[in-house]
Amino acid sequence: EAQVTQNPRYLITVTGKKLTVTCSQNMNHEYMSWYRQDPGLGLRQIYYSMNVEVTDKGDVPEGYKVSRKEKRNFPLILESPSPNQTSLYFCASSLARNQETQYFGPGTRLLVL
């Protein structure tokens, strides 16, 4: 089944404790992206990747890191999480930058205490 998976789905952590949210797709998609969703603010793009080893900032990259060492994986790293990073996070992918329909993962709900 073609899908985008995220792990973990739910995470409670404390301020300053490094964490990684994984994202994997099995559709051989070139493009991948991370978003956060906060009440009343819609989805805001954190980082995106056009292909392996190619990443770029979205609208809200502060406090986040990403890497794209393999085509299928695009982890989101929070080196020192803070309470303002409490949010619902989505990973998405699309076949190529000209294939504009994005397929979304199920979301990861993060609470930083």
Add this chain to the structure above:
Amino acid sequence: AQTVTQSQPEMSVQEAETVTLSCTYDTSESDYYLFWYKQPPSRQMILVIRQEAYKQQNATENRFSVNFQKAAKSFSLKISDSQLGDAAMYFCAYRRFNAGKSTFGDGTTLTVKP
């Protein structure tokens, strides 16, 4: 920077009736894509419909259709014969052609009354 505005935080419709959700956007680009996504209580993001800016014909997917007015930078979603399963948050989104950035509106919560 591109912006997407959904001016209706909440809308309601009677089952079997028609409802229209509004979306306006701001861009200086000529080639881009517009999308409507549905987010039910499960939080899964589901593509409803997409529109390529170079196409003059409005996109249609079963009960869902759009009114795309490029000059006015308007992209509304019409849901016909509304069903209880249509109740969800709906997001309008913009993506420039051949680029990685996407911009979403703040969403419209649609309630369907039986």
